[in-house]
Amino acid sequence: MSTQTIEVPTDAELLQAQADLWRHSLYYLSSMGLRCAVELEIPTTIHHLGGVTSLPDLMSALSLPLGKMSFLARLMRVLVMSGVFAADIGSESGVDLYRLTPLSRVLVHGVVADEHHSQKYFVLGVTSPHYTEAAFGLANWFKKDHEPPVPSSFEDIFGVPLCDEKTPLLDEELDKVVNLGLAAHDNLGIATILRECHDIFKGLESLTDCGGGDGTTARAIIKAYPHIKCTVLDLPKVVDKAPADGVINYVPGDLFHSVPSSQAVMLKLVLHIWNDEDCVKILAQCKKAIPSREEGGKVIIIEIVVEPSLGPIMFEAQLFMDMLMMVNSKGGQRGENDWRKLFMKAGFTDYKIVKKLGARSVIEVYP
Numbered sequence: 396m397s398t399q400t401i402e403v404p405t406d407a408e409l410l411q412a413q414a415d416l417w418r419h420s421l422y423y424l425s426s427m428g429l430r431c432a433v434e435l436e437i438p439t440t441i442h443h444l445g446g447v448t449s450l451p452d453l454m455s456a457l458s459l460p461l462g463k464m465s466f467l468a469r470l471m472r473v474l475v476m477s478g479v480f481a482a483d484i485g486s487e488s489g490v491d492l493y494r495l496t497p498l499s500r501v502l503v504h505g506v507v508a509d510e511h512h513s514q515k516y517f518v519l520g521v522t523s524p525h526y527t528e529a530a531f532g533l534a535n536w537f538k539k540d541h542e543p544p545v546p547s548s549f550e551d552i553f554g555v556p557l558c559d560e561k562t563p564l565l566d567e568e569l570d571k572v573v574n575l576g577l578a579a580h581d582n583l584g585i586a587t588i589l590r591e592c593h594d595i596f597k598g599l600e601s602l603t604d605c606g607g608g609d610g611t612t613a614r615a616i617i618k619a620y621p622h623i624k625c626t627v628l629d630l631p632k633v634v635d636k637a638p639a640d641g642v643i644n645y646v647p648g649d650l651f652h653s654v655p656s657s658q659a660v661m662l663k664l665v666l667h668i669w670n671d672e673d674c675v676k677i678l679a680q681c682k683k684a685i686p687s688r689e690e691g692g693k694v695i696i697i698e699i700v701v702e703p704s705l706g707p708i709m710f711e712a713q714l715f716m717d718m719l720m721m722v723n724s725k726g727g728q729r730g731e732n733d734w735r736k737l738f739m740k741a742g743f744t745d746y747k748i749v750k751k752l753g754a755r756s757v758i759e760v761y762p
């Protein structure tokens with residue numbers, strides 16, 4: 396067919412295409428609506444109102460001017476549609492009621508409870524002007540013929556990588572929000588992993604949590620499995636701030652140079668920030684730190700394994716997380732084939748995807 400002509404969609408296809416075009420072009424309004432709810436503290440306020448509220452009560456608790464009531468109703472309508480809140484609209488009493496959902500419950504801030512890690516700063520970080528500007532520059536970034544290692548769009552635009560020692564020089568507030576957001580993101584779901592993956596930790600004598608941050612994960616492991624001797628390896632600037640509680644053995648260091656020996660090494664949400672070459676180097680250091688498979692040696696990886704069979708919602712979440720990495724880091728999310736290649740390149744002989752937990756998986760890799 397000539398490129399001077401184009402196949403005309405049917406009327407039904409055209410109408411659907413138009414609606415899809417609106418939705419996909421305007422997804423940013425969904426993100427910004429969520430950000431607005433977090434900035435206004437709507438989830439926390441509904442929680443303090445008992446988990447359910449009418450619009451006038453919400454307006455009053457938020458101290459918003461009455462003239463904004465109909466606008467708040469419109470924001471809430473979008474947030475209900477996207478599952479952030481639930482609503483009883485046109486209920487018998489004639490009063491519309493808004494409730495928290497599991498999604499907005501993880502956005503409730505300032506409540507101290509086991510297994511509750513408020514995701515407020517994750518939302519504020521990933522919808523921040525710096526993140527969105529980096530995404531805005533994607534087309535320009537594609538056109539540039541960068542020398543490897545290819546910098547992210549974020550680094551290309553702002554001159555410093557994200558989550559780097561130099562990031563505070565770019566914007567101290569951004570650095571603070573991103574670090575709080577990362578910690579919240581990484582800590583969500585540890586208890587689920589421990590409950591669902593009993594076989595992984597059962598019988599394990601020692602474990603090094605490589606890039607284990609402030610030790611939150613290691614502490615949860617020790618609480619559930621007190622017999623495991625846990626070591627946390629992280630950069631000196633992170634380890635220096637970690638609480639010296641005597642429960643965890645903190646080791647300041649660099650996972651590219653050496654990993655403390657243990658029966659098992661864990662890499663939880665670490666490899667997705669690195670490119671393939673760096674991942675192979677990290678995995679090779681982990682392999683040196685563990686005994687043979689017969690002696691229980693293994694590397695435990697907790698990461699996304701990109702997989703359409705998880706269904707459209709999980710798959711979409713995985714792909715957006717991959718784009719997030721592409722725009723802001725040198726890493727990315729990997730499918731099973733990509734993971735297999737990395738493991739083999741680093742000298743491992745076998746691996747097993749032990750458990751799929753939501754959009755993430757737990758993988759055991761054997762020497």
Ligand SMILES: C[S@@+](CC[C@H](N)C(=O)[O-])C[C@H]1O[C@@H](n2cnc3c(N)ncnc32)[C@H](O)[C@@H]1O
Pocket residue numbers: 577581582605606607608609612628629630633648649650651662663664665668
């Ligand atoms: C995305 S965080 C994951 C934290 C933790 N594993 C968790 O799941 O909560 C990545 C961690 O790797 C650490 N890290 C980055 N580069 C490192 C290096 N060269 N050596 C050791 N740790 C490093 C960071 O300081 C950070 O704590």
